[in-house]
Amino acid sequence: MFKQRVLTALVLAPLALCAVFYLPLLGFAIILSLAFLLGAWEWSGFCGLSKRRLRAGYVVTTAGIMALFYAFTPLTGELSSNTLLLSMLLLGAAWWIVAIILVLSFPRSQRLWAGSDWRRALMGWFTLLPAWAALLFIRGFDYDTSPFYGAWLIFALLGLVWAADIGGYIVGKPFGRTKLLPKVSPGKTLEGMLGGLVLVIIVVTGLMIWLDWPGQAVHWYIAAVLLTVLSVFGDLSESMFKRVAGKKDSGIFLPGHGGILDRIDSLTATAPLYALLLAFLGKQFL
Numbered sequence: 001m002f003k004q005r006v007l008t009a010l011v012l013a014p015l016a017l018c019a020v021f022y023l024p025l026l027g028f029a030i031i032l033s034l035a036f037l038l039g040a041w042e043w044s045g046f047c048g049l050s051k052r053r054l055r056a057g058y059v060v061t062t063a064g065i066m067a068l069f070y071a072f073t074p075l076t077g078e079l080s081s082n083t084l085l086l087s088m089l090l091l092g093a094a095w096w097i098v099a100i101i102l103v104l105s106f107p108r109s110q111r112l113w114a115g116s117d118w119r120r121a122l123m124g125w126f127t128l129l130p131a132w133a134a135l136l137f138i139r140g141f142d143y144d145t146s147p148f149y150g151a152w153l154i155f156a157l158l159g160l161v162w163a164a165d166i167g168g169y170i171v172g173k174p175f176g177r178t179k180l181l182p183k184v185s186p187g188k189t190l191e192g193m194l195g196g197l198v199l200v201i202i203v204v205t206g207l208m209i210w211l212d213w214p215g216q217a218v219h220w221y222i223a224a225v226l227l228t229v230l231s232v233f234g235d236l237s238e239s240m241f242k243r244v245a246g247k248k249d250s251g252i253f254l255p256g257h258g259g260i261l262d263r264i265d266s267l268t269a270t271a272p273l274y275a276l277l278l279a280f281l282g283k284q285f286l
Helices: 002-022 025-046 052-072 083-104 108-112 117-139 149-175 190-210 217-245 260-284
Strands: 179-181 185-189
Touching: 002 025, 002 149, 025 052, 025 117, 025 217, 025 260, 052 083, 052 117, 083 108, 083 117, 083 217, 083 260, 117 149, 117 217, 117 260, 149 185, 149 190, 149 217, 149 260, 179 190, 179 217, 185 190, 185 217, 190 217, 217 260
Parallel strands: none
Antiparallel strands: 179 185
């Protein structure tokens, strides 16, 4: 299983980075949308939708929302003047505050949503759509000045999420003893979370040294800690929904990794906040 997981990652990571750096904005939007629509298909399995036509209907509805949003919302330029995009990102950030509360109070919290298919469907849209919009916005960030600027920003977010995941695995697997939230995810440990956070701090410190300690370094560290903790709750949130749905993995699309949602859960949690930080702190953050 571990070997299969590594081989899949070795294939997926370069493909993802090639899509981020070398596809034009429209091509990137298409590939990103397809990935998130696969995620929507998997989420439909969390909603108690057993019939394929109902699951397909959820995906088609998601695609329709994406298409309308993309058609009528400029994804480049100033966020402060883009009311619809700003609302979507703020919705995403607000949802993750709610999601963290639901995770921390699980299993009691499931009484509020587990018995309702439509509530779980809405939660899927709150999870997927703001993250999708955030990644499109980040990729187009300052695009007229430098077509690769947004690509490097996405690479930085991916690097943070991957570092948190790798650090958590390296430390949590051999040394994890204290269960983080065993009723949500028995495998997650406090030691693993701290290991991920330490590796993220090491990576950020290395970047700061390379950049000769810019004046905004404090912003980087604060953002890194917030996003790392949020990435953990992205994982835990998906584990919560899988547990209620009686699933070990979200899907079978990725050998050794489970489904698409199993790979992008941390990204769905971190992308909206990351986009808001970039938009409102701007050059002070960068």
